[in-house]
Amino acid sequence: MSFPERGLIGIRALRREDIELILRTARSMKDISKRDVKKVPALRGKTVANLFFEPSTRTRTSFELAAKRLSADVVNFSPSGSSMAKGELMLDTVKNILAMNVDALVIRAKPEGACEFISQHVDVPVINAGDGMHEHPTQALLDALTMEEQFGTLDGLKVLIVGDILHSRVARSNIYLLKNFDIEIRVCGPPTLIPRGIESMGVKVFYHLQEALEGVNVIMMLRIQMERMQGGHFPSIHEYSKFWGLTAEILDRHAPPDAVVMHPGPLNRGVEITPDVADGARSVILYQVENGVAVRMAVLYLVVGGGR
Amino acid sequence: MTAIVLKKGRVIDPSQHLDTERTVIIRDGRISGIYPPGDEPPVEEDVLEFNVDGLVVCPGFIDLHVHLRDPGEEWKEDIASGTLAAARGGFTTVVAMPNTIPPNDTPQVTAYIVRRAREVGHVRVVPAGRIVRADGTALSPFGEMVEAGACAFTDDGSWTSDAQLMERAMEYAKAFGVPLLSHPEEPALSCGGQINEGQMSLLLGLKGIPSQAEEVAVFRDIKLAELTGGHLHLQHISTKGSVELVKLAKEKGMKNITCEVTPHHFSLTEEAVEGFNTSAKVKPPLRTEDDRQALLLGLRDGTIDCIATDHAPHSELEKKREFNEAAFGISGLETALPLSLNLVRNGHISLSRLVELLSVNPARIISSRGGTLKPGAPADVTVFDPDLEWEVTPEALASRGKNTPFLGKKLRGRVVITIVEGRIVHSVLKV
Ligand SMILES: [Zn+2]
Numbered sequence: 001m002s003f004p005e006r007g008l009i010g011i012r013a014l015r016r017e018d019i020e021l022i023l024r025t026a027r028s029m030k031d032i033s034k035r036d037v038k039k040v041p042a043l044r045g046k047t048v049a050n051l052f053f054e055p056s057t058r059t060r061t062s063f064e065l066a067a068k069r070l071s072a073d074v075v076n077f078s079p080s081g082s083s084m085a086k087g088e089l090m091l092d093t094v095k096n097i098l099a100m101n102v103d104a105l106v107i108r109a110k111p112e113g114a115c116e117f118i119s120q121h122v123d124v125p126v127i128n129a130g131d132g133m134h135e136h137p138t139q140a141l142l143d144a145l146t147m148e149e150q151f152g153t154l155d156g157l158k159v160l161i162v163g164d165i166l167h168s169r170v171a172r173s174n175i176y177l178l179k180n181f182d183i184e185i186r187v188c189g190p191p192t193l194i195p196r197g198i199e200s201m202g203v204k205v206f207y208h209l210q211e212a213l214e215g216v217n218v219i220m221m222l223r224i225q226m227e228r229m230q231g232g233h234f235p236s237i238h239e240y241s242k243f244w245g246l247t248a249e250i251l252d253r254h255a256p257p258d259a260v261v262m263h264p265g266p267l268n269r270g271v272e273i274t275p276d277v278a279d280g281a282r283s284v285i286l287y288q289v290e291n292g293v294a295v296r297m298a299v300l301y302l303v304v305g306g307g308r
Numbered sequence: 309m310t311a312i313v314l315k316k317g318r319v320i321d322p323s324q325h326l327d328t329e330r331t332v333i334i335r336d337g338r339i340s341g342i343y344p345p346g347d348e349p350p351v352e353e354d355v356l357e358f359n360v361d362g363l364v365v366c367p368g369f370i371d372l373h374v375h376l377r378d379p380g381e382e383w384k385e386d387i388a389s390g391t392l393a394a395a396r397g398g399f400t401t402v403v404a405m406p407n408t409i410p411p412n413d414t415p416q417v418t419a420y421i422v423r424r425a426r427e428v429g430h431v432r433v434v435p436a437g438r439i440v441r442a443d444g445t446a447l448s449p450f451g452e453m454v455e456a457g458a459c460a461f462t463d464d465g466s467w468t469s470d471a472q473l474m475e476r477a478m479e480y481a482k483a484f485g486v487p488l489l490s491h492p493e494e495p496a497l498s499c500g501g502q503i504n505e506g507q508m509s510l511l512l513g514l515k516g517i518p519s520q521a522e523e524v525a526v527f528r529d530i531k532l533a534e535l536t537g538g539h540l541h542l543q544h545i546s547t548k549g550s551v552e553l554v555k556l557a558k559e560k561g562m563k564n565i566t567c568e569v570t571p572h573h574f575s576l577t578e579e580a581v582e583g584f585n586t587s588a589k590v591k592p593p594l595r596t597e598d599d600r601q602a603l604l605l606g607l608r609d610g611t612i613d614c615i616a617t618d619h620a621p622h623s624e625l626e627k628k629r630e631f632n633e634a635a636f637g638i639s640g641l642e643t644a645l646p647l648s649l650n651l652v653r654n655g656h657i658s659l660s661r662l663v664e665l666l667s668v669n670p671a672r673i674i675s676s677r678g679g680t681l682k683p684g685a686p687a688d689v690t691v692f693d694p695d696l697e698w699e700v701t702p703e704a705l706a707s708r709g710k711n712t713p714f715l716g717k718k719l720r721g722r723v724v725i726t727i728v729e730g731r732i733v734h735s736v737l738k739v
Contacts, residue, residue, distance in 0.1 A: 012511065091629070110632075111630035111632040112502075112513050112584070112632060113512065113514070113584030113630060113631040116583060117629070117630050132632070133513035134514075135513070195510055196505065197506065197507070200507065201510060
């Protein structure tokens with residue numbers, strides 16, 4: 001059993017046709033979101049549980065909205081750090097929720113493999129809303145939908161991901177997804193934040209942003225976490241943004257005029273991206289947010305039942 | 309005391325260059341004699357006679373690396389269950405690691421383990437004490453602990469990262485003729501790591517532990533052994549680089565360096581953690597095929613002195629959970645023989661070399677009187693069927709730790725009789 005029966009644990013296990021099915025479904029879901037009455041009865045009578053063991057208002061809201069637009073009932077569960085002290089409690093919590101007869105679990109958790117672990121111990125589908133440094137599949141799907149909208153097709157694109165590649169589930173899921181297409185994938189950042197041997201995943205590594213920007217269609221800026229400084233990954237925010245931050249000047253000088261800028265959010269304005277770029281004409285960041293709802297509707301629709 | 313006759317087995321004893329059909333007679337807890345079939349002297353007293361035709365008879369296996377979890381974590385294992393697992397696996401002597409609760413850094417804890425093993429143990433247990441006292445920066449009382457029965461010292465579970473203390477420990481241990489067992493892992497490079505740094509850490513997003521975290525520790529320890537002349541035994545080396553460093557040291561003539569490798573490291577690679585499989589989560593982590601090949605070469609060419617299991621039993625509480633939260637360790641006593649026999653079947657080593665790796669050499673490292681079937685030696689004997697196939701199931705394992713990546717697999721080779729000092733501690737054979 002794999003997608004969609006078991007849910008969506010990661011992009012790695014998907015085939016190109018699975019990805020295309022989700023994107024196709026997402027495009028039709030977008031139409032719903034543009035109607036006056038933004039609701040279809042596809043999942044009426046179904047219950048989706050959002051379990052966010054790690055706080056994330058944005059992703060949780062996006063999933064909640066997606067489920068509601070399909071007429072599913074939604075329960076949100078965001079245990080605080082103190083009540084969720086240790087690992088086996090996570091599975092207990094999940095089993096408690098399941099005893100209330102829910103039809104699917106949307107899970108965000110800190111440990112890598114948490115969704116895989118939980119899905120091995122429950123018999124409802126699990127949708128991964130981000131597990132540690134492992135995967136964030138719906139983010140990669142919404143990114144792909146956004147790229148496809150901008151350029152008409154994914155094949156033939158050059159995509160650059162900039163920032164903390166080492167700790168990024170977004171980067172990993174994106175790489176898994178884009179590899180299914182004829183896409184040149186580039187990563188750029190300080191060498192301390194790029195995993196050794198990543199070339200084996202079929203990506204090109206750059207340390208200099210200016211060079212990396214040559215000829216790209218898509219520039220995906222990742223959020224840089226301030227804690228990384230303590231680990232010695234880079235000396236200061238100032239130095240980071242000087243060498244790997246995206247400014248309008250660098251963008252205009254080094255990237256092709258039709259290149260678009262993406263960011264999974266939340267933004268550190270002035271660190272990895274300057275406000276004029278984030279809010280500028282090439283930014284498709286708000287389209288990403290909009291597409292997030294559509295992609296999550298598509299995944300829920302395919303996984304929870306309507307799609308089968 | 310009843311005599312035991314093991315009739316017509318294939319007796320393999322590298323300590324006396326023996327690999328031939330012989331009958332072994334055991335009396336009063338000692339090897340009485342080894343005879344060509346037909347030439348056996350009559351046995352007057354009560355006798356237990358086993359026909360071991362077609363089976364291998366060899367000196368009992370000795371495992372230099374076992375976590376018995378007793379005292380302190382008896383839900384994982386205790387001296388009774390751990391030594392029963394050892395007996396089933398053909399081990400007649402096990403070295404008990406000191407990371408218990410409380411840790412074995414006093415003669416009192418050493419004495420407890422020795423006494424408890426005498427009361428409920430199935431095989432001989434020799435404790436290893438901690439090098440550095442758990443509560444501070446001083447050495448454990450090596451002398452008193454050796455008097456209480458300790459055979460070696462180790463900070464296993466972590467590395468003795470203070471180079472000065474390790475240097476003093478190597479010097480001081482010389483007075484008592486005991487080796488220091490080092491778990492080579494530079495914590496600054498491995499901290500937070502879950503699996504090998506490589507393909508799988510890239511794919512799964514788990515923090516990796518680079519080979520170099522082990523190799524820099526191996527290198528420092530070799531240098532300290534060079535400085536002090538103390539006996540350094542490197543535990544569970546897992547990388548090609550570590551094998552190369554040990555080989556180089558031995559080529560330079562350093563006789564005071566020995567090392568071990570575990571069956572899981574020479575049998576599996578990092579791919580075993582696919583799907584976040586916690587039963588393959590272990591320290592040092594399972595490495596690459598390249599590393600595994602280097603271990604096989606080291607086992608063949610003599611760079612590696614012995615096979616030790618690093619038997620690390622855990623309960624479901626520690627293993628059935630998210631990968632990052634799961635404990636490191638593999639339950640290994642009962643699968644060591646069949647996995648080692650794969651080395652013979654795949655042409656890497658001879659059966660005689662296998663007995664050297666599992667018995668003769670570990671005996672030498674801790675100066676045990678075992679590791680030989682010479683007349684007069686303690687009758688620690690293992691008899692095994694190299695071809696008997698069995699399935700690794702939770703029920704088949706005597707250990708409380710069912711945490712093995714080989715669960716559900718069929719393995720070939722099984723111990724049929726284990727004898728400790730003339731006592732049959734495990735037998736599936738009829739008299
Ligand atoms: Zn160890």
